[in-house]
Amino acid sequence: MIILDDFAGEWCLSRHIEDALAKGTARLEGFCRFEPQEGGLLCTEGGTLSLPGRETGFTAERRYLWQTDPIGIAVFFDDGQFFHRFDPNDPAPRADHDCAPDAYAVRYDFSNWPLWSAVWRVRGPRKDYLSKSIYRRG
Template sequence: MTRQLSDFIGLWTISRHIDDRRVASGMGAARLVGTCDFTVCAEGLMQDEQGLLSVPGVDTPFEAARRYMWRADAALISVFFDDGRYFHSFDPNQAHPEADHDCTPDRYEVRYDFSEWPIWRARWRVTGPRKDYVSVTTYRKSA
């Protein structure tokens, strides 16, 4: 199957598990449940994620949000922070494309999984002096 930028347009439900390896074992992983909306913008697609984040040891979940811009670059999709800075690029036609981003002193490594499209996943491994976690998000197209 050939995927292109326009295949991501629309509303997706998301479920994210965050395993922070700095937290003592037995505390459990943080969870985010929410939505991801890809809307058309002048540069490509705007990705808006919103959800409720539940953190071990915190009684009340809190709202979390993030925003990126996706742009078609030849056969790749390039992802930018909402302020226009480059983040990473990937080939949406690979089953498991990988990319990384150095944000000194931290390193972000992503592996996408499109093998069950239109269900897909993004697995982030983040390391640095104060960061050591794995975040896995599952995206499911809303009806």
């Protein structure tokens, strides 16, 4: 059984973002760190983001707050706004987030824990991409 505290610590992060509109693939190589914070774990993802058509990458970083939830885990943006929730023990954990006019859908895979992944499908008037992230203990 996977619980929130099992995520605590440092993870290596590898992400590929297949952008249908830009007709290219961006890559992020970096880290994902879960640190205890009042009410849950502060999740910081960061690393070097390489975009198609650019010779050099640049530093990117994003933070979320993960908290225990009756369903399993609730994820919030760093400003406190709700993002999504999922059950890490569901055989096929998934969640959706509507941010009109865009729609976000994630599918998690914890079947090879502690190696895990998140695949986001994002669609909207100016967005159409598939983001595949692999996390492994650092």
